[in-house]
Every structure is written in C-alpha cells, then in structure tokens.
Amino acid sequence: MNNWAWTALALFAVWAVTAFGIRAVVQRRRTGDAGFRGISGRPGSASWWAGILFVLALTGGAAAPAAALAGMPVLPGAGDSPALRWTGFAVALAGMAATLVAQSGMGTSWRVGVDATERTELVTSGLFAYVRNPVFTAMTVTAAGLELMVPNALAVLAWLVLVLAIELQVRVVEEPYLAGVHGGAYVNYTAQAGRFVPGVGRHVGAAGA
Numbered sequence: 001m002n003n004w005a006w007t008a009l010a011l012f013a014v015w016a017v018t019a020f021g022i023r024a025v026v027q028r029r030r031t032g033d034a035g036f037r038g039i040s041g042r043p044g045s046a047s048w049w050a051g052i053l054f055v056l057a058l059t060g061g062a063a064a065p066a067a068a069l070a071g072m073p074v075l076p077g078a079g080d081s082p083a084l085r086w087t088g089f090a091v092a093l094a095g096m097a098a099t100l101v102a103q104s105g106m107g108t109s110w111r112v113g114v115d116a117t118e119r120t121e122l123v124t125s126g127l128f129a130y131v132r133n134p135v136f137t138a139m140t141v142t143a144a145g146l147e148l149m150v151p152n153a154l155a156v157l158a159w160l161v162l163v164l165a166i167e168l169q170v171r172v173v174e175e176p177y178l179a180g181v182h183g184g185a186y187v188n189y190t191a192q193a194g195r196f197v198p199g200v201g202r203h204v205g206a207a208g209a
Contacts (some may be wrong), residue, residue, distance in 0.1 A: 004068075004070045004089070004149050005068035006065070006199075007149065008064070008065040008068070008088075008149040008150045009065040009069075011096070011149075012061055013062075015092075015096045016062075018096070018113070019100065019103065019139075022037075024036065024112075027108070030108055035110050037113030037115045039052065040114050040116075042161055046168055047111060047168070047172050049168060050165050050168035050173060051165075053096065053144075053149050054162070054169065056164070056165075057158050057159075057161040057162035058162075059148060060088055060162075062144070063154055064150050064152060067147070068150045071075070072153070073152065074151045074152050075152060078121075079137060084148055084151065087145075087148055088145045088146065088149035089149055090145070091141060091144060091148060092142050092144075092145025092149065093145070094141065095139070095140075095141035095145055096142050097201070098134065099138040101127060101138075102126075102135040102137075103135055105125065105126035106123050107121070109119070116177060116180075122178065122182045122185055124189055124192075128142075129177055130193055131193055131198055132193045134176075136166045139162070139166070140162060140196075143158065144159060175190075183197055188205065191203050191204060
C-alpha cells in the first residue's frame, strides 16, 4: 500500500508542477504575465468560496497519500486490490495528459482565476470544440485516478471539494464573465459544447440568438 501512496504523491507533485508551475513559466515567456489572477469576489461570497475550496481540494489531494503513508486506512471494501490501484494509475495519467493538452489549447488565454476588467480570446477549438471547460474536466479525472490509487476518506473528501469548487467557479465566476465579455459569441458557443462532458450542459436554443 505504501508504494501506491508514494506513487500517488509523486504523480500529484508532477501534475501540480507541470499544470501550474511550468505552465505559468511558459505563459510569462509568451505574454510577460504568469496568468495568476487569484481568488475572485469579496470574502464570504460564492466566488470567494470557489477559490478557497479549490485551494483546499489541492491541499487535500496531496494530504491523502501522505495520510495513507501515516497509516490512514482505506475505505471499507477498497481492500488492497491491484486492479483498482492500476486503474487509478491509468486514469490519473490520462487526466494529467488531458490537463496539459487542454491548457496548451488555451494559448495566451490561459489564466488561473478571473480578472473582470480583462478581455481574453474566446477559445473554441481543439478540446474546447466539444467541452467548454476541458481543463477542469481533466483535473477532476486526474483527482479521481489519484483517489483510486489511495482510496481513503481524505482522498474522497478532496475529490468532492474539488467538484464543488469547480462547479462554483464555472457557474458563478467564469460563465457570467465570458457572457459579459463575448456576448452572443459565447452564448452561441454554449449551444455547441457541453459544460464538462460533450453534449451535456449545452444551452439548447442559444445558437443564432
């Protein structure tokens, strides 16, 4: 079990460094700006909680394998199934790769957080032609894979907090911002691409509005 915990911790570290650290360096070289906008909204608002929960989820993602190394038991029924752990490993790798592909597809529009005064290009190509938030989808898949590798209560909680944070961030912060900046072009886009999964969460009837 310890080997899987160490592997999960290593994968999380690589994912965090590449998805945030290296991506920020690339962004700065291209634009002179690392792309970090911080937490949106006043303290206590839904948008503020989205940012706080996102930070907590990432912290929990690292803490779960660390807790396993410290002796936290797996959930009942998870046992020590190699098939479950290998499935988690494969899912995590796929999610990590998809995260990087989706981030790369954003080009200079990549940001962490939203600045309401800023205007970025609306990206609708690549993975974004099918899903409006492929980065968040890929992150959720990565976290699910890591959870299967270390299936303890903390891993499950971290995944649930991540899902809640992403839902708040997308619905309360990003969608209103994009609709305000891009107007009809964004509204029409929402009729073509699903929110997190292709075909699911499309705003049917928006095209041509």
